[in-house]
Every structure is written in C-alpha cells, then in structure tokens.
Amino acid sequence: MVQVxxxxxxxxxxxxxxxxxxxxxxxxxxxxxxxDEIICEAGxxxxxxxxxxxxxxxxxxxxxxxxxxxxxxxxxxLFRQADELSDDPLHNYLIFLKxxxxxxxxxxxxxxxxxxxxxxxxxxxxxxxxxxxxxEGHRIWRTRFRERLDRIAARYPPKIEIDLNDxxxxxxxxxxxxxxxxxxxxxxDVLPRQVMQYRAYVKLVFSA
Amino acid sequence: MVQVxxxxxxxxxxxxxxxxxxxxxxxxxxxxxxxDEIICEAGxxxxxxxxxxxxxxxxxxxxxxxxxxxxxxxxxxLFRQADELSDDPLHNYLIFLKxxxxxxxxxxxxxxxxxxxxxxxxxxxxxxxxxxxxxEGHRIWRTRFRERLDRIAARYPPKIEIDLNDxxxxxxxxxxxxxxxxxxxxxxDVLPRQVMQYRAYVKLVFSA
DNA sequence: ATAAGTACTGTACCAGCGGTGCACTTCTCA
DNA sequence: TGAGAAGTGCACCGCTGGTACAGTACTTAT
Numbered sequence: 001m002v003q004v005x006x007x008x009x010x011x012x013x014x015x016x017x018x019x020x021x022x023x024x025x026x027x028x029x030x031x032x033x034x035x036d037e038i039i040c041e042a043g044x045x046x047x048x049x050x051x052x053x054x055x056x057x058x059x060x061x062x063x064x065x066x067x068x069x070x071x072x073x074x075x076x077x078l079f080r081q082a083d084e085l086s087d088d089p090l091h092n093y094l095i096f097l098k099x100x101x102x103x104x105x106x107x108x109x110x111x112x113x114x115x116x117x118x119x120x121x122x123x124x125x126x127x128x129x130x131x132x133x134x135x136e137g138h139r140i141w142r143t144r145f146r147e148r149l150d151r152i153a154a155r156y157p158p159k160i161e162i163d164l165n166d167x168x169x170x171x172x173x174x175x176x177x178x179x180x181x182x183x184x185x186x187x188x189d190v191l192p193r194q195v196m197q198y199r200a201y202v203k204l205v206f207s208a
Numbered sequence: 209m210v211q212v213x214x215x216x217x218x219x220x221x222x223x224x225x226x227x228x229x230x231x232x233x234x235x236x237x238x239x240x241x242x243x244d245e246i247i248c249e250a251g252x253x254x255x256x257x258x259x260x261x262x263x264x265x266x267x268x269x270x271x272x273x274x275x276x277x278x279x280x281x282x283x284x285x286l287f288r289q290a291d292e293l294s295d296d297p298l299h300n301y302l303i304f305l306k307x308x309x310x311x312x313x314x315x316x317x318x319x320x321x322x323x324x325x326x327x328x329x330x331x332x333x334x335x336x337x338x339x340x341x342x343x344e345g346h347r348i349w350r351t352r353f354r355e356r357l358d359r360i361a362a363r364y365p366p367k368i369e370i371d372l373n374d375x376x377x378x379x380x381x382x383x384x385x386x387x388x389x390x391x392x393x394x395x396x397d398v399l400p401r402q403v404m405q406y407r408a409y410v411k412l413v414f415s416a
Numbered sequence: 417a418t419a420a421g422t423a424c425t426g427t428a429c430c431a432g433c434g435g436t437g438c439a440c441t442t443c444t445c446a
Numbered sequence: 447t448g449a450g451a452a453g454t455g456c457a458c459c460g461c462t463g464g465t466a467c468a469g470t471a472c473t474t475a476t
C-alpha cells in the first residue's frame with residue numbers, strides 16, 4: 001500500500017479555502033469573488049483566512065500555483081501512459097491526445113474552466129509575479145508539445161509546410177477556446193471533441 | 209459620398225463610456241471595473257453615467273450587444289469580400305480565413321480580447337438575459353460557419369470522417385484560445401497564425 | 417421668443433467590500 | 447504538559463455600486 005502523506009489540519013483548511021475560492025473565481029472573476037463568501041462557505045472567520053493568506057493577491061498566487069502544478073502532473077501522467085504503449089513518437093502523441101480527450105470527457109459536469117485563461121482576462125488585477133506565472137505556464141506547454149512534434153517531424157516529414165511552434169500552440173488554443181465554448185453552450189462534450197479535431201489535424205499533417 | 213448618420217451629443221458620450229468600459233473590463237473583469245474610474249476617464253459625473261445606463265448590468269448588456277453587432281458586421285464584410293473573389297465554396301472559405309487572419313494581424317497592439325470569452329468566465333455576475341446573449345452568439349457563429357462547410361462538403365468529399373459542427377466550432381475555439389495565448393505571451397502574431405493553422409486543417413481535409 | 421425636451425451637474429446618503437491590526441483562545445501533538 | 451499551530455473577536459478604514467432628487471445648461475421645434 002502506498003503511504004500518502006496525510007494533510008495537517010491547517011493544510012486541510014487551506015486546501016478547502018482554495019477549492020471554494022477557485023470555484024467562485026471561475027464563475028465571478030477574481031474581483032467579483034468576495035472574501036466574505038469564501039470564509040462563510042468554509043465556516044471560518046476573516047482572521048482565520050488571513051492566517052493562511054497574507055492578502056487577496058497571495059490567495060490568487062496560491063490558487064494559480066496549485067492549478068499549474070496540477071495541470072503539470074496530469075500532462076506528465078498522460079505522456080507517461082502514452083509512452084508505455086508505443087515507441088513511435090507520432091503514435092505516442094496521438095495516444096496522448098486520445099487519453100487527454102477521454103479524460104476531459106469524463107469530468108462529471110464538464111471542465112470547470114481554465115484558471116490561467118481567467119487570469120489572462122483580468123491581468124491588471126494581479127501582481128507582476130502572478131502575471132509572469134501565466135506567461136511561463138503557456139511558454140512551458142508550448143515547449144513540451146514542441147519537443148514531441150520535433151521528434152515526430154524527424155521521422156515523418158510533414159505533408160505541408162508548417163511551423164511546429166504554431167502546431168504546439170494550437171493545442172493550448174483549441175483547449176482554452178473549447179473550454180469557453182463548452183461553458184457557453186453548456187455542452188461539455190465540445191471540449192473533448194475539439195481535442196480530437198486537433199488530433200485529426202496532426203494525423204493528416206504527418207501520416208502517410 | 210456616403211452620408212453617415214451623425215451621432216448626437218448623447219450618443220457620442222454613450223459610445224465613449226462604452227469604449228472606456230470595454231477596455232477596462234477586458235483587463236480587470238467586470239466586477240473589477242469601478243464606475244468611478246469610468247466616469248473619471250470620461251470626464252463626467254456619476255449622475256451623468258446613470259442618465260445613460262440604468263445600472264451596471266445595463267452597461268454590461270449594452271457592451272455585449274455592441275460587441276456582438278460589431279463582430280457580426282466584420283464577418284459579413286469578410287464573407288462578402290471572399291464571395292466576390294470566387295464562386296467555389298472551398299476557395300471562398302479559404303479566402304475568408306486568409307482575410308480574417310490578415311485583419312487580426314493588422315490590429316496595432318494585438319487583439320484587445322474577446323468580450324464574450326471574458327463574460328463566460330464571469331457568468332454569475334450577469335443576468336440570465338446577458339448569459340443567453342453569449343450562448344446565442346456562439347450558436348450563431350457555429351451555424352454560419354457550418355453552412356459554409358456544408359456547401360464545401362457537398363462538392364469536395366472530406367478525406368476523413370468528420371463532424372462538420374466540430375469543424376465549425378473549431379474556428380471559434382482556435383480564435384478564442386489564441387486570443388488568450390496572444391495576450392498571455394504578449395505575441396500578437398499568435399492569433400493570426402493560429403487562424404492560418406485552422407485554414408491549413410480545412411485545406412487538408414477537403415483538398416485533393 | 418419661448419417652451420420643452422436632452423443631457424447632464426451637485427449633493428447627500430447607504431450597506432457591503434477588501435484590508436489591517438491586535439489581543440485573545442483553543443486545539444494538537446511531541 | 448507545554449509550545450506552537452490554528453484559529454476567534456472586535457474595531458476600524460476608504461472605496462464601491464447604487465439611490466434619490468433638485469437644479470442647470472444646451473439644443474431644437476413651434
């Protein structure tokens with residue numbers, strides 16, 4: 001049995017505050033989310049909140065850090081799974097995209113929203129540090145996907161002239177945009193279907 | 209010479225208020241945008257503001273309506289231009305996408321942000337009426353693009369099995385997502401380049 | 417010339433918000 | 447059992463959206 005490090009009481013409260021805050025932020029924006037509603041739902045006092053976070057910007061930062069770490073972990077998992085199923089770079093990537101789409105399709109009420117996208121549309125509210133975190137997040141995703149595409153292109157010459165950075169960015173774009181469309185139309189399946197569209201594009205560009 | 213209906217003094221002020229508000233909302237979110245800063249920048253008093261808008265939600269609605277109407281007009285223009293240059297549905301669509309990408313690339317400091325996307329990430333702040341407007345906007349775009357794709361598919365059988373609704377949605381997705389990426393990375397050219405990626409996909413699916 | 421809108425200004429007021437500071441208490445675990 | 451972790455309670459601040467209403471300057475039709 002795997003021994004999971006138990007969370008202390010303080011860490012549990014902190015996580016609960018972050019859960020409640022994230023849900024609220026994704027539906028009302030950061031400025032529209034009041035501390036009062038967070039502490040009310042968490043059953044804690046305002047002083048208790050400030051024991052965990054210096055101020056509201058500190059909450060914003062912790063929220064984003066946790067979100068990025070989690071996304072990170074998910075992509076690592078999926079890539080690892082895909083790599084175990086094939087040695088071919090193209091197949092790896094296509095498997096990864098299928099696993100990703102499946103994962104997104106399995107979220108009960110649809111994807112709750114991308115915190116990074118939400119932050120980008122409220123950039124003036126945040127410190128330079130937080131803004132740099134969103135930028136860095138996107139840059140890292142580009143690099144990770146780009147590495148995979150480089151390996152693919154080395155073995156399968158693309159059928160059309162293409163910039164691999166653009167193709168890497170397209171996954172982020174399609175995902176971020178499809179989350180918005182999914183939420184707006186209340187059609188959770190739009191998101192996984194759009195990822196599969198991107199997959200179809202990759203397949204057409206590299207396959208024989 | 210075309211006689212353009214001149215704006216009355218009141219309409220001018222209203223437009224200025226909307227311009228200022230939109231810019232602020234796209235950078236701070238709706239709740240994060242204070243009326244005080246809007247009226248201050250517009251050089252008007254609070255009473256003056258409430259002469260033009262019943263309350264803040266009325267401003268939100270007017271802002272979205274104007275944005276949707278404008279997007280609408282732009283797409284109509286581009287489709288009309290494209291239709292004048294060719295009779296073939298595939299060429300029409302490809303020309304439209306190129307014109308669209310060029311237009312986006314010509315925006316001086318990059319696209320300021322999609323108000324619809326911003327609203328979707330703050331849905332709880334708005335009345336049901338405003339929320340329905342964003343949904344309807346996305347539904348209409350899907351239908352418009354879908355019509356074009358139907359005509360294309362009738363003449364050029366797609367190389368792969370594909371759902372044309374998904375392909376129509378993909379343009380919205382890619383555009384919305386690429387705006388976020390552009391803003392986050394401070395690279396305005398990401399947006400037009402992503403539209404061209406979508407164009408390449410369409411071309412691969414339908415071309416010989 | 418004047419009367420009737422249009423497009424505002426000025427003032428006063430309200431509850432709720434994010435945020436700060438600090439003294440105090442209760443819980444938890446080594 | 448004692449020390450630190452994890453809070454509570456309370457007082458206070460300036461800003462925010464919003465309401466109410468009386469007054470005024472500008473424009474235009476008659």
